[in-house]
Amino acid sequence: METKEIEKAAELIKKPGHVVVFSGAGISVESGLTTFRGKGGLYEKYNPSIFDISNFRKNPESSWRVMKERFKKLEECEPNDAHKVLADLEEKGFINSIITQNIDGLHQKAGSKKVIEFHGTMRTCSCMDCKTKHSLNKEIFEKTLPRCEKCEGVLKPDIVFFGEGINPEVVEQSGKEQFKSKVMIVIGTSGEVAPANMIVFGAKAGGAKIIEINPEPSAFTNTITDVFLQGSAREILNEIHKIILI
Numbered sequence: 001m002e003t004k005e006i007e008k009a010a011e012l013i014k015k016p017g018h019v020v021v022f023s024g025a026g027i028s029v030e031s032g033l034t035t036f037r038g039k040g041g042l043y044e045k046y047n048p049s050i051f052d053i054s055n056f057r058k059n060p061e062s063s064w065r066v067m068k069e070r071f072k073k074l075e076e077c078e079p080n081d082a083h084k085v086l087a088d089l090e091e092k093g094f095i096n097s098i099i100t101q102n103i104d105g106l107h108q109k110a111g112s113k114k115v116i117e118f119h120g121t122m123r124t125c126s127c128m129d130c131k132t133k134h135s136l137n138k139e140i141f142e143k144t145l146p147r148c149e150k151c152e153g154v155l156k157p158d159i160v161f162f163g164e165g166i167n168p169e170v171v172e173q174s175g176k177e178q179f180k181s182k183v184m185i186v187i188g189t190s191g192e193v194a195p196a197n198m199i200v201f202g203a204k205a206g207g208a209k210i211i212e213i214n215p216e217p218s219a220f221t222n223t224i225t226d227v228f229l230q231g232s233a234r235e236i237l238n239e240i241h242k243i244i245l246i
């Protein structure tokens, strides 16, 4: 990785103006989580249809089985330096917000305050019938098919499944951040999933500079990225942090 490129990125982040982070599964790889796509990704082990809402309606038990396995793993994970650097940069006023596609909660665990969870959360689940929210606690995890205490309807984690819409409040909040952004730092995402990826394309169309951190090129790299920093999120963000704090 060329130092010049890292310096360029650090300069853009330091300039006055709204800086928004857009993160994906890659930022949590160094916390021990797998990505979805590519070698060793979750979709090599499971058919993505397990996260399809029509599939969940037909066979919720099989989706719950996979989710419980994933959630158990999430509980054991800790934020890595990439999450921690972002939290520190927010505290010091260099970063305004994070829009994440991740449901792992690691940005918040690292101390980031303004985090928009575009694909929902694993902290709660809702009844498919009466919509009552429940916290996703150990008791629920122990059941083969978690059901609502009020009406016995099937519970579904509040994460966005394929075929479901994004929470309108979340769309509004992330839209506001996108419009305000002068710089967007895109970290650890393939950029293949819509409508989430539209946030980055929209920011670019609105005039934001796009800084990208990823060991591999993504859907953004050769189309809209201004500064591509090839490498792991932890390694590159540690470098940027050092330069910004000088």
Ligand code: OAD
Pocket: 023, 024, 025, 026, 027, 029, 030, 035, 036, 037, 038, 041, 051, 101, 102, 119, 160, 161, 162, 187, 188, 189, 190, 191, 192, 193, 213, 214, 215, 216, 217, 218, 231, 232, 233, 234
């Ligand atoms: P993907 O699995 O599509 O992409 C992960 C990206 O992380 C790839 O571009 C990798 O090159 C990159 N990567 C791997 N290791 C990294 C590291 N150490 N540092 C930085 N980057 C690294 O994951 P997402 O783009 O997050 O949606 O996937 C988007 C959505 O697809 C997810 O939110 C999920 C999934 O289906 C839903 O569940 C709705």
